[in-house]
Amino acid sequence: MPHNVDLIVLLAVGFGLALLCGYISARLRLPPLIGYLIAGILISPNTPGIEADLGLANQLAELGVMFLMFGVGMHFSLKDLLQVRRIALPGAILQIAVATLLGLAVAMFWGWSFGSALVFGLSLSCASTVVLLKALSDQGLLESVNGKIAVGWLLVEDLVMVLVLVILPATAVLLGGKALDHGHVASTSIWLTLGLTLLKVAGFIAFMLIIGKRLVPMIMQFVVRLGSRELFTLTVVACAVSIAYGSYAIFGVSMALGAFFAGMVVKESDFSHRAEEETLPLREVFSILFFVSVGMLFDPHIIVEQPLHILAVVAIIMLGKTLAAMGLVLFFRYPINTALTVGASLAQIGEFSFILATLGISLGLLTTSAQNLILAGALFSITLNSFVFSAIEPAQRWIRARSHLARLLERSSDPLAMLPDEMDQSYLRDQVVIVGYGEVGRRVTKTLMEQNIKVVIAEENREIVEKLRGKEIAAVSGAATEPSVLIQAHIMHARMLIISPMDILDIHRIVDIAKQLNPQIQVLVCAENKEEAEVIRADAIGEVFYAKEEMAINMSKHILHQIELAHQH
Numbered sequence: 001m002p003h004n005v006d007l008i009v010l011l012a013v014g015f016g017l018a019l020l021c022g023y024i025s026a027r028l029r030l031p032p033l034i035g036y037l038i039a040g041i042l043i044s045p046n047t048p049g050i051e052a053d054l055g056l057a058n059q060l061a062e063l064g065v066m067f068l069m070f071g072v073g074m075h076f077s078l079k080d081l082l083q084v085r086r087i088a089l090p091g092a093i094l095q096i097a098v099a100t101l102l103g104l105a106v107a108m109f110w111g112w113s114f115g116s117a118l119v120f121g122l123s124l125s126c127a128s129t130v131v132l133l134k135a136l137s138d139q140g141l142l143e144s145v146n147g148k149i150a151v152g153w154l155l156v157e158d159l160v161m162v163l164v165l166v167i168l169p170a171t172a173v174l175l176g177g178k179a180l181d182h183g184h185v186a187s188t189s190i191w192l193t194l195g196l197t198l199l200k201v202a203g204f205i206a207f208m209l210i211i212g213k214r215l216v217p218m219i220m221q222f223v224v225r226l227g228s229r230e231l232f233t234l235t236v237v238a239c240a241v242s243i244a245y246g247s248y249a250i251f252g253v254s255m256a257l258g259a260f261f262a263g264m265v266v267k268e269s270d271f272s273h274r275a276e277e278e279t280l281p282l283r284e285v286f287s288i289l290f291f292v293s294v295g296m297l298f299d300p301h302i303i304v305e306q307p308l309h310i311l312a313v314v315a316i317i318m319l320g321k322t323l324a325a326m327g328l329v330l331f332f333r334y335p336i337n338t339a340l341t342v343g344a345s346l347a348q349i350g351e352f353s354f355i356l357a358t359l360g361i362s363l364g365l366l367t368t369s370a371q372n373l374i375l376a377g378a379l380f381s382i383t384l385n386s387f388v389f390s391a392i393e394p395a396q397r398w399i400r401a402r403s404h405l406a407r408l409l410e411r412s413s414d415p416l417a418m419l420p421d422e423m424d425q426s427y428l429r430d431q432v433v434i435v436g437y438g439e440v441g442r443r444v445t446k447t448l449m450e451q452n453i454k455v456v457i458a459e460e461n462r463e464i465v466e467k468l469r470g471k472e473i474a475a476v477s478g479a480a481t482e483p484s485v486l487i488q489a490h491i492m493h494a495r496m497l498i499i500s501p502m503d504i505l506d507i508h509r510i511v512d513i514a515k516q517l518n519p520q521i522q523v524l525v526c527a528e529n530k531e532e533a534e535v536i537r538a539d540a541i542g543e544v545f546y547a548k549e550e551m552a553i554n555m556s557k558h559i560l561h562q563i564e565l566a567h568q569h
Helices: 006-027 032-042 055-075 078-082 085-109 113-123 130-140 145-171 187-226 230-251 257-268 272-297 301-305 307-331 335-347 351-362 368-390 392-401 402-409 439-450 464-469 483-488 504-517 532-540 549-567
Strands: 432-435 453-460 476-477 496-499 524-528 543-546
Touching: 006 032, 006 055, 006 272, 032 272, 032 368, 055 130, 055 230, 055 257, 055 272, 085 113, 085 145, 085 257, 085 351, 085 464, 113 145, 113 307, 113 351, 113 368, 130 145, 130 272, 130 335, 130 368, 145 187, 145 257, 145 335, 145 351, 187 230, 187 257, 187 543, 230 257, 230 272, 257 272, 272 351, 272 368, 301 368, 307 335, 307 368, 307 549, 335 368, 335 392, 351 368, 368 392, 402 453, 432 439, 439 453, 453 464, 464 476, 476 483, 483 504, 504 524, 524 532, 532 543, 543 549
Parallel strands: 432 453, 432 496, 453 476, 496 524, 524 543
Antiparallel strands: none
16 A cells, blocks of 8 residues: 555454444443454454554553543542542552552462562552443443542552552662663662652642643633634543643653543533533543453463463452452441442453553563463453442342341441431431432532521431531431431431432332331432433422423523513512
């Protein structure tokens, strides 16, 4: 051919096979991403037939990770991250330590050097944010408390991996590898490198929260005034890619992390919903390329050559990490449902594992065979991850059916799961029980308390409950779908139950429990949209409200009031 068409071949063949394999997977009731991984294997240099450019695929996959992290930033605000910091920060660090030690112990048993075993263990310790987001979205858990804890946990993991990627070259010689600059690194430079890295990350975060948070919304508002849709789309894409690259080039932060903060500052704009819609097709397209590129890296021969090694790797990822994470979540006194969700979220590895393995090879700490084991672990764990998520509900039912096991696992003496003993019992009469302290819950609570109406909040996020207790607001920790939570909120003596927007099945469970305990209770439900509101109204479980309808009613009242005033004058 007269010119290079590697990119066109990659896109044409990659998307074509991804479509075919994804369709077959969906027809077999399997997640489509399994088909995307198989498509990558089919065009891999390690399999016969069509061979696509792996270097190009990796660059496009990096764009996919950036756009996905940009989307997370638009969903997950700094306030959300701070709300789960007490479980996400220590939990992620301890889980990384456990998984790294497991990988290190197994690799040392195989006869690897300490340096190789350490990098191998670290590679198995970090889950894929891309895979997690897709799984949470498919399960409808992205906006839930459990989803926010899982995403916050993985964001902490990503930050730790950023530090590892910077520190590893400085310590490579000490670990038995080679330095990238072919020189020896003094021990003091390790601490200097760590200090500089922390300083750069802190500088980038400060820059984004102080300057970016104001500058990006201003730019978007200026472009919107021009009335050009393509310029608006270009502005959003330019913000995502430019900030991501700038964070890497100037501050030394990973591009994925840069894209995440870009999403956070775009969220501050009044046009964040439009920005999310405009970038959705790009995020979907590039996430498919990410899975195809993972498949392209994998060498299928290793399945035959080292099956026991692969089993050990998959066991560390899907059992060791998951059980460690679940144990930590239960230790922090969160419910079984949260433990199962976080455990399922971490039962896979992804993009940082590949980056770390590649760096390990360049530093002489890992072999190609070790990289293939990591890729095999990624391939199998990503493929099986959706099945792990689908097992959450059955596992929870199984545990609940064995009440002694549930009591053993969950916090039986958690002070936040019960109202304080010193609370005046007269307060717990004719109170309003509010399930969920989100935007709706906050506004309703404030209005009721200003009118001296008694309220009790039922909220899954322990940190929110702690803050409410600090403000002397009655609150209990736990999922309101559990009878014990509503009993602790004294639902049997309440005059009214207000339910924030949530899954319809959960709404039904909560109302059923509440009416069993208090048949006379009034129920008010906040719906996400018109369709959901109609379904809940058809079930006749209480009064239903949703934002657009209430806005229309209030606007109509205001218009009629203004017309009436005009007639009077």
